[in-house]
Amino acid sequence: MSAIVARVAAASRSTRLSLWGLVVGILGLLIQWIADPGKFPLFPPGIVFIVVCGALVVFTVGRWWAPVFSVLISLWIVLGGWAAGQLTPNFRSDNAGTVAGNVVMSLGLAFAAVTGIMAMLGAWRARGR
Structure with a gap:
């Protein structure tokens, strides 16, 4: 466990923020699950992917492209969910927990995507110096 903490501590600030965005995304999924457990088979599979x-x-910290995984999963869930028509009905749900969970998840994942891109750009620029 301490090795994981050390790897995260070695990451850039933007990379750590991107990881926190993923944590908030998971929190949003947990809120949705608590609000409407029947919506998920057994456990929200998005949590596993995140x-x-x-x-x-964390495993690839030290490489300029490490946060790409935060960006990809965030965009896949948010943009993919929106494009597939699964995100919008959750925002319009009669269940306040589903709406709140969706807002928390979407904001967390959007934050993870933006900070992940910022981390990669910063690392790419620093690499060229």
Whole structure:
């Protein structure tokens, strides 16, 4: 566990913020699950995908492109969910927990995508110096 903490501590500030955005995205999914457990088979599968991508970011810390996994999972869930027509009905749900969870998840993942892009750009620029 301390090795993971050390890897995260070694990451750039933007990369750490991107990881925090993923944590907030997971929190949003947990809120949705608590509000309407029947909406998910057994457990929200998005949590597993987010955790795996977060682990890949931590595992690749030190490489300029490490936060790409935060960006990809965030865009896949938010933009993919919107394009597939699954996100909008959750925002319009009669269940306040579903709406709140969706807002928290979407904001967290959008934050993860933006800070992940900023981390990669900053690392790319620093690499060229």
